[in-house]
Amino acid sequence: MKNTIEIRPATLEDIPEITSLFRNTITHISAKHYSEKQIKAWASAADDIEEWEKRIHKLYFILAEIDNNIVGFAYLKNGNYFDGLFVHKDFQRQGVGSKLLRIIESKVMMNDFEVLKSDVSKTALPFFDNKYFEVIKKQKKTYKGVMFENYLVEKYL
Ligand SMILES: CC(C)(COP(=O)(O)OP(=O)(O)OC[C@H]1O[C@@H](n2cnc3c(N)ncnc32)[C@H](O)[C@@H]1OP(=O)(O)O)[C@@H](O)C(=O)NCCC(=O)NCCS
Numbered sequence: 001m002k003n004t005i006e007i008r009p010a011t012l013e014d015i016p017e018i019t020s021l022f023r024n025t026i027t028h029i030s031a032k033h034y035s036e037k038q039i040k041a042w043a044s045a046a047d048d049i050e051e052w053e054k055r056i057h058k059l060y061f062i063l064a065e066i067d068n069n070i071v072g073f074a075y076l077k078n079g080n081y082f083d084g085l086f087v088h089k090d091f092q093r094q095g096v097g098s099k100l101l102r103i104i105e106s107k108v109m110m111n112d113f114e115v116l117k118s119d120v121s122k123t124a125l126p127f128f129d130n131k132y133f134e135v136i137k138k139q140k141k142t143y144k145g146v147m148f149e150n151y152l153v154e155k156y157l
Contacts, residue, residue, distance in 0.1 A: 003066045003067060005065070005096055005099045006066070007062055007065075007099065007100070007103050008065065009062055010056050010061040010062065010063050011056065012053060014063060014070065015052050017069075017070045018063075018070065018073055021070060021072075021086060021088050021089075022043075022046045022086055023043045025087065025088065026039060026042050026086075027039060028089040029089055029092060029123060030042065030123045032123065033122040033123045034121075034122070034123075037146055038147075041143055041144040041145070042143065042148070055083075055084075059075045059076060060075060060076040061073070061075040062074055062075070062100065062103055064096045064099060064100050066096075070088070071088040071091040071094075071096050072087040072091065072100055073100070074086075074100040074101070074103075074104050079111040079112075079113055080108045080111060081118065082104060082117065082118035085097060085124065087100075101131060104116070108157060109157055115154050115155065115156050115157065116154065116157060117152070117153070117154045118133070118152075118153050118154075119141070119150050120153050121148075121150050122149065122150065125151055125153075128151075128153050132155055133153040133154065133155045134153060134154055134155065135151050135152070136151075136153060136154055137151070138150075138151055
């Protein structure tokens, strides 16, 4: 039988598991689409603990768990901006991202917005495409002095 994916809000105690998932997913999964320099800069965001604390305090931040282990997380900013979605490197393509997205979409509708927006990586684009997001533009963003290509996407709910 397939293991059940449980969703719950994140707490500050989850930060070590969240940041290790974040780093591992970027270095193992996103490394297929970005250079070593880009991956190093992106993964280093795991170390900014103050920023993770702020996200958990201020944003709608949820976790997906299987057998009490964190297998993914997602957070929503300003009511309808999907700011982060990461699935554990060993749990890719098992429906974790889909379940997190469904909960995020319900929250956006409860917040009374009809459109969900995000800036998504090259790695995540096929997932968002599968979920009927429309690419508004391909863009370049600088993070820690390193340039990244990503996509502004949106979906009417
Ligand atoms: C993008 C991501 C969150 C998707 O999570 P996931 O749990 O693997 O996604 P799901 O299993 O729910 O996938 C649902 C569908 O999306 C599509 N999809 C997902 N990943 C895909 C991929 N790498 N290539 C092609 N299609 C993909 C498929 O149609 C999939 O359905 P299927 O597996 O039955 O064919 C995950 O791959 C991830 O963590 N990526 C790296 C981090 C990242 O870039 N995050 C986004 C930052 S903006």
